[in-house]
Amino acid sequence: MKHNIIVKKLSFIFNTILFVTSFVACEVESVPDENDVVISEVTGTWVVDMIYNGDDAGTNTISIYNTGANDTNVMWLDDQEHSWGLKAQVPLDLAALTFGGTALDELYYGVTVDITEGIIVKGGATTPSGDIVDSISFKAEFSDIPGEIWEYSGYKSTAKIEDLP
Numbered sequence: 621m622k623h624n625i626i627v628k629k630l631s632f633i634f635n636t637i638l639f640v641t642s643f644v645a646c647e648v649e650s651v652p653d654e655n656d657v658v659i660s661e662v663t664g665t666w667v668v669d670m671i672y673n674g675d676d677a678g679t680n681t682i683s684i685y686n687t688g689a690n691d692t693n694v695m696w697l698d699d700q701e702h703s704w705g706l707k708a709q710v711p712l713d714l715a716a717l718t719f720g721g722t723a724l725d726e727l728y729y730g731v732t733v734d735i736t737e738g739i740i741v742k743g744g745a746t747t748p749s750g751d752i753v754d755s756i757s758f759k760a761e762f763s764d765i766p767g768e769i770w771e772y773s774g775y776k777s778t779a780k781i782e783d784l785p
Contacts, residue, residue, distance in 0.1 A: 658686065658690050658691070658692045658714075659686050659690075659691075659692060659695055659712065659714055661714065661717070661740075662684050662695060662712065662714070662717065662719075662740055663684050663685050663686060663695070664683070664684060664776055664777065665681050665682075665683055665776075665777040665779075666681065666682050666683070666684065666756050666774055666775065666776055666777060667679065667680075667681055667747075667774045667775055667776075667777050667783065667784065667785055668680065668681070668682055668756065668772040668773060668774030669772070669773055669774055670703050670770060670771070670772055671770070671771040672703070672704070672768070672769075672770050672771075673768045673769060673770075677703060677770070678703075678785075679774075679785040680699070680702035680703065680785050681699075681700070681702065681777065681784075681785060682697065682698060682699045682700070682702070682706075682772065683696075683698045683699075683700060684696065684697055684698070685698070687709060692712070692714050693711060693712055693713075693714070694709050694710065694711055694712055695709070695710055695712045695719065696708075696709055696710075697709075697710045697719070697735065697758075701728055703770060704760075704762060704765075704770060705726070705728035705729050706726060706728070706733060706760055706762075706770075707726060707727040707728050708724040708725060708726050708727065708733055708735070709724065709725070710724060710735050710738065717739060717740040717741070717742070718738055718739050718740075719735065719738035719739075719740075719758065720734075720735045720736050720737065720738040720758065721734070721735055722734045723763075726762065729764070731762055731763045731764045732762070732763040733760050733761065733762050733763070734760070734761045735758055735759070735760055736758065736759045736760075736761070737757065737758055737759050738756075738757070738758035738759075739756070739757055739758070740754055740755070740756050741754060741755045741756075742754050744775075745774070745775035745776075746775075747775055747778055747780070747782075747783040748782050748783050749778065749780045749782045749783050751778050751780075751783070753775045753776045753778060754775065754776040755773070755774070755775050755776075756772070756773065756774055756775070756776070757771075757772060757773035757774075758771075758772050759771050759772070760772070
């Protein structure tokens with residue numbers, strides 16, 4: 621009888637320790653290292669002026685980030701639905717800092733998009749706060765509005781309040 625009580629108490633203590641350590645073991649936080657992003661020269665948030673079919677369409681942000689494969693020849697271009705809706709994997713020439721492609725799958729609306737004249741210029745822009753940063757420009761033509769062109773041009777975000785749209 622006394623032996624059963626001891627075994628139950630030891631079993632309870634062992635199971636409690638096992639239960640608590642299972643939670644501690646699962647609390648592993650993985651912080652990506654930007655050095656592991658092979659296209660870090662172009663990734664980030666960009667503040668862009670948008671022109672739609674020749675008319676001012678406002679200023680907003682777009683994001684450029686690497687693909688899951690972390691390739692050097694393709695990037696995600698994502699306006700986070702701030703304009704017409706542009707999220708596509710775009711071919712990239714990292715050495716020349718140019719990008720573009722035709723009939724690219726646009727994932728927000730299931731159409732295709734042609735990205736042309738995409739270029740990033742190192743130190744090519746001055747932000748409203750006076751910082752020298754990289755500039756970006758490109759054109760997009762969507763298959764659901766053929767012949768109508770979205771033009772994007774702007775600068776890499778500094779995240780300063782006065783530099784945001």
